[in-house]
Amino acid sequence: NQGRVVTAGGNPVQPTITIPNNASGITVNEQGQVTVTLPGSSSNTVLGQIGVTRFINKAGLQPVGSNQFVETTSSGTPQDGTANSEGYGKITQGSLEQANVDVVSEMSDLIAAQRAYEMNAKVISAADQMMQSTTALFR
Structure with missing residues (x-):
């Protein structure tokens, strides 16, 4: 005004x-x-x-x-x-500037990172179980 x-x-x-x-x-x-x-x-x-x-x-x-x-x-x-x-x-x-982020690309990258995290968590869990089994054998 x-x-x-x-x-x-x-x-x-x-x-x-x-x-x-x-x-x-x-x-x-x-x-x-x-x-x-x-x-x-x-x-x-x-x-x-x-x-x-x-x-x-x-x-x-x-x-x-x-x-x-x-x-x-x-x-x-x-x-x-x-x-x-x-x-x-x-x-x-x-004009209105659009976000410089490709939502689809970022979402698929996020899903890939989540899957990699899940796989690493399973590997750590399996390694932990193997260590427990090895420890139990030596007792």
Whole structure:
């Protein structure tokens, strides 16, 4: 209701971009440039650029929930840049990023791991029984 461009979670993008009440035709290109059509204007008006940041060690970022992360010493310092340039992702308006996990593949890997665990448990049980039998023979 304040006209600010926000994330799906309601957090304002950085830097803050505000859409005028009378704007129409809001678009965001692959570089993160936000443009609108204003009344009485024949061309699009650029309102701002959505910032993107990368880290040398993404695995070093600390998750804080809601798909948000905090910089740590192991993640390295943030490197700000422009979307759709080398090393930075592109922005796609009106899209929702899907999970990067193949559920079917992960489920079959989980089943295979469970079966391997069961087989190892049976081997350990059989070895234990053999040790008990061997111990009983020497008594």
